[in-house]
Amino acid sequence: MQYEMPTLTHVARLAGVSENTVSRVIRNKGPIADATRDRVVLAIEKLGYVPNRAAGSLASSGSLLIGVLLPSLSNIVYPEVLQGIYAALAATSYQPMIGVTDYDPVKEQSILSSLLAWQPAAIITTGFDHTDATRRMLDNSRVRVAELMDIDAEPIDIAVGLSHHQAGYAVGRHLIARGYRRFGYVGHDWIADRRARMRYDGLVQALAETGMTLEGEQCFDGPSSTMAGRDTLAILLERLPGLDAVVFSNDDMAVGGFFHCLVAGIAVRERLALFGFNGLDIGQVLPLPLSTVRSNRFLIGKIAVEKLLESPERALDKLVVDTGYDIVEGATA
Known part of the structure; x- marks a missing residue:
């Protein structure tokens, strides 16, 4: 039977x-x-x-699914964003459907196509760098859309995050005010991480306004990592041993730079200042807590969901929510 x-x-x-x-x-x-x-x-x-959630959503506008596209779950930045998303959804009947894009816009496009087939109530994605096809799908779907982490461009619907250009500029002004004059930069792949490039541009602008430039820079051709930061700082200092401050694209890279200084006998802050970005816990448990910028990642995820659920319809005016950032003075700069 x-x-x-x-x-x-x-x-x-x-x-x-x-x-x-x-x-x-x-x-x-x-x-x-x-x-x-x-x-x-x-x-x-x-x-x-x-x-059958999919069938229910096709029969009405009451879908209980929220599509979430994140570039990585191994990078601690994005699990914290996801925690904020879950916190905002906890008191609702909505459930997230999560896709990981690996920083690949074409993969984002493929995952988005699959998610939209389920007729979600909203889509959460990261940044503004989408393929043309992705942007058309998001525009045509008319579902609520939140683009996270960045507010330096016009969103499709809602943007929640911070100005990375302004954050980089603030780092430059902070270090100049502390008396540093010979600057270097250590970064990673800007193609995959446009926000790192925007922080670099902000830093360069801050230096230019006081008549300074970066004396040298070295970028690793790949994703950020502690090992990449260690090795890339070593290459930069071999060329330019007289630098007194190095700004890193993020905390992963800066922590690697700190380890290079330990091995090379370079006194951090007294001889060479190190500055990161993200405010990760790993940077704060170093023998000298890392000087960095802390972004409000949990808040970004939480506010995005709250704003998406305020109305099922897109507003006529696009919404930009600036969650800001904090300069963490630390002890390395």
């Missing part, structure tokens, strides 16, 4: 209610008496019924 998959009709019949009532209980929509809700929940549990 072939097993019959339980349906909404079976649940309604067992609970003694209408199919519409079962649907409202599942979607947590509208006023429902506690006794009625309990009967429906008991029937669902007894039958082992699993709601």
Whole structure:
């Protein structure tokens, strides 16, 4: 005898209610008496019924899915953003569907196409660097869209994050005010990380306004890592041993630079200042806490969800939410 998959009709019949009532209980929509809700929940549990979210979203505008596209889950920056997303969703019936793009716009396009087939209530993505096809899909879908981490361009719908250009500029002004004059830069692949390039541009602008320039720079042709920071700083200092401050593209790279200084016998801050970006915990447990910029990653994820859920329709005016940043003085600069 072939097993019959339980349906909404079976649940309604067992609970003694209408199919519409079962649907409202599942979607947590509208006023429902506690006794009625309990009967429906008991029937669902007894039958082992699993709601078909995709089918439900195609039948109405009540999808409970939020598509989330992040570039990485191994980079600690993005799990903190995801924690903020989960925190904002905790008191709702919405659930995230997560895709990891590996910083690849073409992969983002492919994952987005799959997510949109489920008719999500909203899409959360990272930054403004999309393929033309991705942008068309987002424009045509008319679902709510939040682009995270960056506010230096016009969003499709909502942008939540910080100005990376302004953050880089603030780093330059901070270090100049502390008396540093001979600057170097150590970075990683700008093609995959446009925000790192924007911070670099802000730093260069701050130096130019006081008549200074970077005396030297060295970029690693690949993703950021502690090892890349260590080795790339060594190459830069071999060419320019007289630098008194080096700004890194992020904390991973700066922590690697710190380890190079330990091995090479370079007194950090007294001989060479090191400055990072992100405010990661690993930088703050060094023998000298890393001087850096802390971005409000948890807040970025949380605010994005809150703004998306305020209305199912896109507003006429695009929304930009600046979550700001903090200069962490630390002890390395």
